[in-house]
Amino acid sequence: MSKxxxxxxxxxxxxxxxxxxxxxxxxxxxxxxxxxxxxxxxxYFHVASAWNAFFAFFVVFVASIIFLKxxxxxxxxxxxxxxxxxxxxxxxxxxxxPIWARSAxxxxxxxxxxxTTTLILWFIYLAYILIRSASIEEDKKGVLAAAFGIIxxxxxxxxxxxxxxxxxxxxxxxxxxxxxxxxxxxxxALIACVVAFTFLYFYFLQKGIFIELSRLRIEKIKEELRxxx
Amino acid sequence: MLALLxxxxxxxxxxxxxxxxxxxxxxxxxxxxxxxxxxxxxNLSAYENLLFYGRMYDVPNLKxxxxxxxxxxxxxxxxxxxVRNFSRGMQQRLSIARAIIHExxxxxxDEPYTGLDQAAVKILNNVxxxxxxxxxxxxxxxxxxxxxxxxxxxxxxxxxxxxxxxxPGSFLTLESLKDLYLNLVEER
Amino acid sequence: xxxxxxxxxxxxxxxxxxxxAKEILSVMLIFAILVPIILAFSLNSAQxxxxxxxxxxxxxxxxxxxxxxxxxxxxxxxxxDSLLGLMLTPVDRTAIYFAKVIVNFTMMIFTEAVTLPLLFxxxxxxxxxxxxxxxxxxxxxxxxxxxVSTFLSALSANTRASEILLPIILxxxxxxxxxxxxxxxxxxxxxASIGEIASWIKLLGVYDVIFMAxxxxxxxxxxxx
Numbered sequence: 001m002s003k004x005x006x007x008x009x010x011x012x013x014x015x016x017x018x019x020x021x022x023x024x025x026x027x028x029x030x031x032x033x034x035x036x037x038x039x040x041x042x043x044y045f046h047v048a049s050a051w052n053a054f055f056a057f058f059v060v061f062v063a064s065i066i067f068l069k070x071x072x073x074x075x076x077x078x079x080x081x082x083x084x085x086x087x088x089x090x091x092x093x094x095x096x097x098p099i100w101a102r103s104a105x106x107x108x109x110x111x112x113x114x115x116t117t118t119l120i121l122w123f124i125y126l127a128y129i130l131i132r133s134a135s136i137e138e139d140k141k142g143v144l145a146a147a148f149g150i151i152x153x154x155x156x157x158x159x160x161x162x163x164x165x166x167x168x169x170x171x172x173x174x175x176x177x178x179x180x181x182x183x184x185x186x187x188x189a190l191i192a193c194v195v196a197f198t199f200l201y202f203y204f205l206q207k208g209i210f211i212e213l214s215r216l217r218i219e220k221i222k223e224e225l226r227x228x229x
Numbered sequence: 230m231l232a233l234l235x236x237x238x239x240x241x242x243x244x245x246x247x248x249x250x251x252x253x254x255x256x257x258x259x260x261x262x263x264x265x266x267x268x269x270x271x272n273l274s275a276y277e278n279l280l281f282y283g284r285m286y287d288v289p290n291l292k293x294x295x296x297x298x299x300x301x302x303x304x305x306x307x308x309x310x311x312v313r314n315f316s317r318g319m320q321q322r323l324s325i326a327r328a329i330i331h332e333x334x335x336x337x338x339d340e341p342y343t344g345l346d347q348a349a350v351k352i353l354n355n356v357x358x359x360x361x362x363x364x365x366x367x368x369x370x371x372x373x374x375x376x377x378x379x380x381x382x383x384x385x386x387x388x389x390x391x392x393x394x395x396x397p398g399s400f401l402t403l404e405s406l407k408d409l410y411l412n413l414v415e416e417r
Numbered sequence: 418x419x420x421x422x423x424x425x426x427x428x429x430x431x432x433x434x435x436x437x438a439k440e441i442l443s444v445m446l447i448f449a450i451l452v453p454i455i456l457a458f459s460l461n462s463a464q465x466x467x468x469x470x471x472x473x474x475x476x477x478x479x480x481x482x483x484x485x486x487x488x489x490x491x492x493x494x495x496x497x498d499s500l501l502g503l504m505l506t507p508v509d510r511t512a513i514y515f516a517k518v519i520v521n522f523t524m525m526i527f528t529e530a531v532t533l534p535l536l537f538x539x540x541x542x543x544x545x546x547x548x549x550x551x552x553x554x555x556x557x558x559x560x561x562x563x564x565v566s567t568f569l570s571a572l573s574a575n576t577r578a579s580e581i582l583l584p585i586i587l588x589x590x591x592x593x594x595x596x597x598x599x600x601x602x603x604x605x606x607x608x609a610s611i612g613e614i615a616s617w618i619k620l621l622g623v624y625d626v627i628f629m630a631x632x633x634x635x636x637x638x639x640x641x642x
Contacts, residue, residue: 068638120589127586134576144572147635148586151568154631155590162593167599169623190629221534255506268502270493273436284426285506311437327502343572 002205008206015199022048022189022196023222030189039103042096044190048197049092050118056086056127061153064146072217076142079149083128090122091225111166118160124152258286261333263353267324271313275323276313277305279330286331298326302352318346325349325356335409336360337368423508427516430508432523434493443488449532450481458463463541472603475536476595480562483525484584487566490517491574504640514567516637518629529555545608554605556613557621558598561628565590568632571639597621607610 026044033040059082065074097115098108109115131145269278276295283291299305302322312320328336343352357367433594453474462471494500503513533555537544544551569587580601601617611618 013603021587068635116602120592123589127589130582130585131572131576134578134582136576137532142576143638143641145636147572148569150635151590151631154627155593158620158627162596162620163622166596252511254507257505260505262502264498264501265499268499268503268505269497270430270434270499271496272437272457272493273430277433281426281505282502285423285503287509298611374568386444 001082008210009034009167011206017197017205018192018196022192025189025192030106030186031183033186036104037057039100042100044193044198046093046096046100047190048092048193049096051088051197052197052201053086053089053118053121055198056082056089057121057153057156059205060086060125060149061130067142067146068150070100073142074175076086076123076146077209077212079146081205081212083125083132083149084208085204087122087125088204089201090118090125090195093118094122111163113160113167116167117156117160120163121156124155126184135229237259258331259334260303261331261335262337262339263325263328263330263341264339265341267318267320268324268327269312272311273314274309274311275299276308279326281328284326296329297321298330301329302326302355303348318349321349322352325353327359329356331344333365335366338340338367338371340371341369342371394398420509420512420573424512424516426641427503427508427513427602428519428523431493431516431520435520435524437524438559440529441489445482445486445524445528446531449528450479450535450539452478452481453480457540467542468607469603471536471540471542472599472606473600475533476558478532478536478590479529479559480506480527480595483521483562483588485565486528487570488523488569488580488583490521490567495574500640510637511633511639513640514571514632515607517571518564518567519531522559525559525563530561542606544606546605547611548607551602551605551612552613554598554601554618554621555620557625558594558602559625561625562591562595562598564625564632565594565628568628568636568639571618571636593620593624597624 023045026041030041030044032038060079063075063079063082066072067079094115097118101110102108103114128145128148131148132141134141138146236365245396270281273281276299277301279295280291284294288294296305299308302325307315307319312323315323336357338357342350345353360367376406456470456474457478460466491500494503504510528624536542566583566587569590570579570583573582573586576582597620601621603613604614604617
């Protein structure tokens with residue numbers, strides 16, 4: 001137990017250092033964008049969160065499949081925790097997106113395919129969490145949530161293409177990501193942010209799994225105590 | 230678990246020397262289940278219920294068989310009434326007919342006597358007796374000591390999910406069974 | 418009896434029950450007319466704009482009334498725990514899924530057949546397209562919607578608050594169907610050729626295939642006790 005805890009703490013400090021480094025890279029190292037100004041700095045965290053959200057939901061998808069196959073409780077917990085983290089990162093994307101869009105396109109919200117798909121994604125995994133919190137017996141809950149985790153993830157690419165085709169009818173070429181001519185320092189900052197956020201994800205994941213396992217243990221102890229009395 | 234609704238957490242279910250989980254469809258064909266839930270559709274008539282379940286079990290000569298089982302449970306004159314209008318006892322009787330329509334080799338009974346009126350108890354006993362004479366296996370779960378003792382050839386007491394006692398039924402009297410049970414529960 | 422005739426037997430059972438009770442279908446029909454009326458008032462539709470919003474009105478009405486009906490998909494099976502009885506019978510779980518899809522699909526088609534003509538009259542919409550193409554679009558859209566809804570209603574039927582859970586878990590998932598169905602319906606209604614909606618039809622087709630195949634695999638898990 002104590003050894004495990006050490007690894008946990010180590011990951012925590014490492015993540016902390018990475019975040020500080022990423023902040024330095026994004027805020028100091030990367031130059032200020034000429035047109036958009038300081039607001040453009042949101043971009044680094046926006047993209048990093050988006051990448052992590054997708055990654056988290058991919059983990060939900062894989063863990064759900066493995067859980068249905070093996071019925072190992074561990075995978076159920078991973079899926080659950082990962083979905084929660086994914087929703088947090090998606091929320092960051094959805095908040096930072098409009099702030100950036102306001103200064104870049106002078107509109108809070110644009111029905112742009114990536115942003116809109118992210119919104120739908122957010123709703124899908126909110127639904128996932130709702131299934132998790134519905135009143136069903138614990139064993140069954142895992143199975144139902146896993147089934148939805150699989151369906152939901154498979155739905156994402158279809159949603160994206162549907163929205164893209166739909167959007168092209170109304171918003172021809174409104175959006176071009178700031179890709180293309182990205183300054184090398186900006187690119188470095190972006191990479192640093194993505195890596196740091198990925199570490200953050202794993203830190204959260206481990207913490208979440210730890211909390212879940214503790215919860216299960218407490219319940220087991222309670223059960224034993226009840227049986228004794 | 231024996232009815233293969235839940236996969237066993239460990240081991241496997243072996244019936245008549247064969248693993249049941251390997252071919253669940255074949256296995257399900259051989260079992261019938263009577264529980265305190267009737268599994269009937271309220272908006273269908275008795276006949277339609279039996280017709281539906283009979284078809285699901287691929288019963289040959291279904292119409293003849295329906296007539297047989299329906300007389301066996303004494304519902305001949307309510308054949309075309311919707312189950313919604315049946316009394317609790319009648320529904321239970323129909324549920325018995327439903328469980329035996331495909332002439333199962335093994336019959337599972339889960340607390341079958343709860344909520345049965347006297348007529349239904351008598352009918353259920355007759356059905357069970359008949360199956361027993363036809364050398365079918367009957368497995369009954371009950372908290373009713375008297376019924377357990379009267380009906381069974383072999384008696385197994387489960388406490389906390391484990392077999393704690395096994396004995397031929399005729400070795401015990403009602404009193405000794407009750408004592409035995411209470412002792413076993415207490416020991417844990 | 419084979420797999421197919423068992424499905425038919427299951428469908429027969431559900432349709433007879435529905436025919437007796439008329440609980441679900443009547444509600445679906447009324448709702449499918451009521452929603453467009455609400456929309457007509459809230460959108461202040463003038464004659465010129467009707468053309469743009471009519472396809473949307475159709476599909477909003479159909480989805481809403483569909484959800485209302487699909488909430489009840491597994492209600493019959495809960496009354497006397499007959500779902501358990503079904504699962505004891507020697508039939509593949511997927512047959513239960515397909516039977517429910519067919520039943521729901523039949524009810525949707527029936528609702529559409531009755532309400533769509535009424536909507537055309539109500540909004541005084543001059544139909545200029547080809548009926549066959551419209552039927553194809555509605556068929557594909559309804560199929561995708563039904564197959565996913567049936568699966569998710571089986572999922573939500575396990576919870577106590579199933580009726581409020583279903584819309585929330587269903588709507589995000591069916592967004593591609595809604596988009597594709599509304600767009601292609603809109604194009605068909607003004608009399609465009611099938612070539613112009615080819616990509617939408619393809620999208621609907623892909624969606625239908627994915628969301629028939631995946632529930633097919635997953636349905637067994639959902640029904641576990």
